[in-house]
Amino acid sequence: MSKPIIQIAILGQPLPDFDPRELATWRSKAFVVKPEIESFQLDDHAKGNDWEFTDDQFEAGVRRDPTCAFLIIFVKVKLENNWYLRRLSDNRVVFTFYEMDQIVRFHGLPLKNLALRVLYAAVLIYRRYGERIPPASEITSYAHDETRGCLFDMNANKVDVVHSLHRPCVCDQCCSLLKQAKVSNELLAVVQSELHRVQKPLIDRLTGFVREHTLVSIGISILSALALGVVASLIASLIYENWLTAT
Ligand SMILES: [Zn+2]
Structure with a gap:
């Protein structure tokens, strides 16, 4: 099973409690993270009507390394429609910690879990759509409105993301749709297995055990x-x- 190489970039101010180098050392049979993680300055002012950064502003930003399958750009500014992830052209996505970081910290979860959730979801989307990330202009249907602790929960209410940051899953419906799109059983098994390692810190798991x-x-x-x-x-x-x- 070949592993896509994921390029990671930080655009704008980094978060003090998110170290993207941890993603490069994450052991996975589903993907490889390019070890060199670059950071870039975010120059523009937000051009959206509600102080959000538009897709067009990111389109002209960080370029994908052609040796990498796709690029994930991490930012902490508001995106179009206040979404937390936007798909760009040329196999690039931009993910923002805007508002999400506060939700995740409030629930005692590491930001790394949120980033890993993005990586695994992006790998499956990349496979599902024939080794490419569809741009925002292309209508897709990989997310569902119901919150199931799944990588493809829509999380229209951003708080719901916490349900898929401790041992997230790929729900039965998503598995079925991915298999229909010729994503291999082996890759899905690997992803499901590795998602069990995306979990709360040990101290929080112990606290939860004592409480229950x-x-x-x-x-x-x-x-x-x-x-x-x-x-x-x-x-x-x-x-x-x-x-x-x-x-
Ligand atoms: Zn699902």
């Missing part, structure tokens, strides 16, 4: 304390016996 299984957690704490006490007693006895033998 309070009695079990108390039991584990008591047993752990008892076990520690027994081990400490054994160690103390050994030290004492060795001391007696030595004297």
